[in-house]
Amino acid sequence: xxxxxxxxxxxxxxxxxxxxxxxxxxxxxxxxxxxxxxxxxxxxxxxxxxxxxxxxxxxxxxxxxxxxxxxxxxxxxxxxxxxxxxxxxxxxxxxxxxxxxxxxxxxxxxxxxxxxxxxxxxxxxxxxxxxxxxxxxxxxxxxxxxxxxxxxxxxxxxxxxxxxxx
Amino acid sequence: xxxxxxxxxxxxxxxxxxxxxxxxxxxxxxxxxxxxxxxxxxxxxxxxxxxxxxxxxxxxxxxxxxxxxxxxxxxxxxxxxxxxxxxxxxxxxxxxxxxxxxxxxxxxxxxxxxxxxxxxxxxxxxxxxxxxxxxxxxxxxxxxxxxxxx
Numbered sequence: 001x002x003x004x005x006x007x008x009x010x011x012x013x014x015x016x017x018x019x020x021x022x023x024x025x026x027x028x029x030x031x032x033x034x035x036x037x038x039x040x041x042x043x044x045x046x047x048x049x050x051x052x053x054x055x056x057x058x059x060x061x062x063x064x065x066x067x068x069x070x071x072x073x074x075x076x077x078x079x080x081x082x083x084x085x086x087x088x089x090x091x092x093x094x095x096x097x098x099x100x101x102x103x104x105x106x107x108x109x110x111x112x113x114x115x116x117x118x119x120x121x122x123x124x125x126x127x128x129x130x131x132x133x134x135x136x137x138x139x140x141x142x143x144x145x146x147x148x149x150x151x152x153x154x155x156x157x158x159x160x161x162x163x164x165x166x
Numbered sequence: 167x168x169x170x171x172x173x174x175x176x177x178x179x180x181x182x183x184x185x186x187x188x189x190x191x192x193x194x195x196x197x198x199x200x201x202x203x204x205x206x207x208x209x210x211x212x213x214x215x216x217x218x219x220x221x222x223x224x225x226x227x228x229x230x231x232x233x234x235x236x237x238x239x240x241x242x243x244x245x246x247x248x249x250x251x252x253x254x255x256x257x258x259x260x261x262x263x264x265x266x267x268x269x270x271x272x273x274x275x276x277x278x279x280x281x282x283x284x285x286x287x288x289x290x291x292x293x294x295x296x297x298x299x300x301x302x303x304x305x306x307x308x309x310x311x312x313x314x315x316x
Contacts, residue, residue: 012183019186022193071295074271076225107240131237131296 025052027141028069030081034113034120038067038150039081039140048142049081049150051135062087062109062130064160065152067137070111073125081137082121083154086110090160097123101161109133112158195221197299199235201247205277205284209233210247215306218299225294228253228273233301233314236275239292247301248275248285261287273297 030039030047039047051069062068062084072078086092086104094102095116104110108127113119122128139149196219202212210216210233218235228234230250238244252258252274257265268274272291277283286292303313 012187015186015190016183018194019189022189071293072271073293073295074269076271076294076297105240107238107242129237129239129242129293129296131239131242132293133242 022053023057024054025050025135025138027051028079033118034115035067035081035083036115036118038083038114038153039137045143045146047140047146049137050139050141052138053135055136055138056133062133062136063152064090065154067150068111068133069135069137070128070132071134072120073128073132074120079134080120082111082113082119084109085112085122085154085158086127086160089162091162092122092160095123097126102127107131193220195219196302197235198305199245199247199299199301204282205279206233206247206249207279207282209249209278210304213306214304214310216247216301217303217305218301220299223297223300225297228294228297234273234275234297235299235301236292237296237298239289239296245298246275246285248277248283250274251276252286252291258286258291260290266290271295 027048027050030049033040039049056062064084064087066084067081068084069079069081072080087109088104088106090104090110092102092104092110094100095112102110104127107130109130110122110127112121112123137150140146196217199216199218201210201214201216204212228250230253232250233247234250235245235247238246250273252268254268254270254272256268256274258268258274260266268291271294273294274286274291276285276287301314303311303315305311
């Protein structure tokens with residue numbers, strides 16, 4: 001039996017492509033206002049970010065201030081993009097969570113949207129397991145006017161309580 | 167020299183292709199898992215080999231009784247093998263005897279060996295996003311070959 005050439009290249013090309021998207025990273029559109037002003041700063045423009053999978057697979061530890069994408073703990077079919085505010089062991093002063101102060105358990109992190117009050121984040125569902133983290137957002141690739149690397153940044157007021165110098 | 171080089175390149179090309187095909191198969195179709203630990207006895211013992219699949223794994227068709235492979239909630243590098251005993255909305259009993267309702271998007275997992283298993287009874291419900299695959303059958307040891315999907 002002769003397999004047509006284009007079928008053959010598809011059979012090989014598809015797994016190669018999928019593997020690259022899985023291990024290196026991919027570009028995704030950011031929906032919603034929860035990360036304003038860092039992403040989607042105004043209503044008219046929609047940012048596309050490069051989600052770096054490599055960074056998550058090669059080193060486990062994510063740092064405070066990183067913007068990451070993760071599977072929503074409330075709905076496994078939804079991906080959310082948030083900023084890491086606390087890593088394991090940190091003591092976080094929460095904003096409207098059921099407890100005022102939370103210690104982030106082992107293997108978990110505390111994530112928040114930059115747009116406080118308009119974001120579905122750890123203040124709503126608590127600390128999340130690192131196993132849900134899929135990628136680190138490393139740069140904004142579209143629109144061209146917004147092209148930039150995403151800087152790791154954490155506002156002074158959101159530093160963990162056990163880390164602030166008194 | 168040139169022939170050696172082109173031979174090398176084509177070998178490299180094939181290696182990459184096979185790696186990618188294997189990656190996609192293990193990631194999206196089926197996988198082979200060797201289990202360790204006593205938590206699923208008497209269903210699964212240490213060094214038993216399972217075939218797991220994720221082709222038909224849909225978060226809407228998870229069922230109580232499914233044996234699943236998930237990432238450990240407290241150490242994402244490790245994987246755990248447990249049985250789903252509660253779905254969202256179910257009322258479950260924790261280790262301390264308190265009752266807890268499984269929230270939306272989560273499952274309650276327990277080991278079959280209830281006296282020696284660290285599971286949802288101690289750390290609570292886990293997000294469904296941590297589930298990686300569902301066990302289909304046991305293929306090793308040969309005298310215990312069986313299917314888990316009835």
